[in-house]
Amino acid sequence: MSPPKGCSINTGSSDESEDSEPLVKTDEVPPQCCSARLNLAVLMFLGLAVVYGLRVNLSIAMVAMVNTTDTEVAENSSVVHACPLPSRPENTSDVLQQPEGTPQYPWDAEIQGWLLGAFFFGYLFTQIPGGYLAGHYGGKIFLGLGVLGTAALTILTPLAAKWGPYWLFALRVLEGVGEGVTFPAMMAMWARWAPPLERSRLITLSGAGGSFGAFVALPLTSFLCEMLGWPAVFYLCGGAGCIWAVFWFLLVSDDPRTHRRISEQERDYIVTAIGPQGTGHGWTLPLLSMLFSVPLWAIIITQMCSNWAFYTLLTSLPTYMNDILHFDLQSNGFLSAFPYLGSVVVSTLSGVVADNLIERRVLAVTTVRKIFTLIGLLLQAVFLAAVCYAGCDHILTVTFLTLCTSLGGISASGVYINQIDIAPRFAGFLLGITNTFGTVPGVVAPIVTGYFTEDHTLAGWRKVFWVAAGINTGGALFYTIFGSGEIQPWAVTD
Known part of the structure; x- marks a missing residue:
């Protein structure tokens, strides 16, 4: 059933919103174009792009930082190639x-x-406290300082490397500590800024910055290493994060009520649409209720399953491109990054479609979240499995991997924003919990991949892709059964 003409539903994310009286009429809803909430989404997009660039640049720069001409390396390089070496002399895997x-x-x-793994040691431990503090105080200071601190530390990378690997390890751990608060702080801010009927599009737009950052950073790092030397990578990327922080602290406010440039119409619309859920959660939390919340565990388990495939591709795809398909490093950086551009487009469009389905009462919130999660994860699993049969065909392999990562972006409007549906006031804290569990595959998946692929065979890589596809499918089915889009009883406020 479609809503009455001239009206819109702004009563929250509960599936019973169809029976509620609309709080805001369509002609009272300020346009998104040039609005404060859209400006916030764009700034978050750029900030998370910087964050992901700072996270992944070491994986490419490491090739240039390490002296691989040692005789020990040469002696151990007699590997039977799974695919034939290319005949083109320019397509080699020599160092930059x-x-x-x-x-x-x-x-x-x-x-x-x-x-390369040091980052996650710090990243794991600040998710939950960062989400908790951002939910109480507001996310502006934590997201801003998280990016600024990580960027400043990144500038020190060449100095730490000169001092020795122990210093660089400690520096990367501290960078992980800084970045750990960014995503929970983002969700805590959207709990106060995103009207229920615009949540999908605003959150997916801002979150797409992560994929965009990976898309830019991977090939750009290779280019900078070759043209300016690897230290320039860290100076320029760190400098970009510091410049972004200046705009963030000048233009952003924790709450629409305190924003200096927001229109009165937009402020009233956001505050009325979100209602009492758009406030801080205080110092006490319903931890026991959260512990036994089935919808919350559905998010946790599903994100862990989905992130297994994500981290497998993020950390191991360049290795697959090099060891199996024998792409040169410049092509490797670009082709490893290209799928993330598709993810930016697909995830952003999925947010618009999801909001329209909810606003027009075509589907309930729970149904929308489940459908987008199921489609995104299953399509990703299908194309992961397809890679197993592509063999040494370069075009088919790149096509399947691009479709896998791109279409996986559909789930961005499903499980990845579900925390704000079931508990808006606690969304930052819940994202800290789910992201902590979701980071575990980032540690385990590369180890499993290394175990399967130690002999550099196609059969070993097939196991990698099949395992990722199977875990993805399991997560999709689990969320379809146990997921929910309703505000949970322990999250309801007067």
């Missing part, structure tokens, strides 16, 4: 050529692995 005088270090594979 850098300006003369750029330092390199004799770090073996074990040291490199510890340095």
Whole structure:
């Protein structure tokens, strides 16, 4: 049933909203174009793009930072290639050529692995406290300082590398500590800024910055390493984060009530639409109720399953492109990044479609979240499995991997924003919980991938993709059964 003409539903995210009287008429809803809430989404998009760029740039720069001409490496390079080597002489996997005088270090594979994984040690431990504090005080200061602190530390990367791997390891841990508060703080801010009927599009737009950051950072890092030397990567990326922080602190407010440039019409619309859920949650939390909340566990388990595939591709796709398909490093960086551009487009469009389905009363919130999660994760699983049969066909493999990552963006309007449906006031804290669990695959998946692919065979990589596809499918089915879009009783406020 469609809503009465001239009216809109702004009563919250409960599935019973069809029976409620509309609080705001359509002609009273301020347009999104140039609005304060859209400006906030764009700034968050850019901030999260910087965050992901700071997170992944070391994985490409490491190739240029390490001296791989040691005789020990050469002696261990006799590997039987799963796919035939390319006939084109320019398509090789040699190290990046850098300006003369750029330092390199004799770090073996074990040291490199510890340095690449150091980020997650810090990232795991600040998600929950960051979400808790952002939900109480507001997310502006935590998101802003999270990006600014990580950016400032990134500028120190060349100095830490010069001092030794232990210093660089400690620096990366601190960067993870800084970034750990960013996503929970983002969700805590949207609890106060996103009207229920605009949640999907605003949150997916801002969250798409992460995929955009990966898309830009992977090829840009290779280019900067070759043209300016690997230290320039960290100076420029860190500087970009510091510049972003200036605009963030000048233009953003925790609450529409305190924003200096928002129109009175937009402020009243947001405050009325969100209602009492758009306030801080105080110091006490219903922890026991959260512990036994089935919809919350549905989000946790499903995000862990989905993130297994995400982190498998994020950390291991460049290796697959190099070891199996034998792309040169420049092509490797671009092709590894290209799927994330599709994810930006698909996830943003899915947010618009999801909001329209809810606003027009075509489907209830719970149904929308389940459908988008199911479609996104199942399509991702299908194309992961398809990669297993692409063999050494470069075009098919790249096509399937691009479709896998791109269409997986559909689930951005499902399980990934579900925290704000079931408990708006506690959304930042809940995202901290779900993101903490969701980061575990980032630690485990690369280890499993390394175990399956130690002999560099196609059969080993097929196991990697099949496992990821199976876990994705399990998560989709679990959420379809146990997920919910209704505000939970323990989250209701007067």
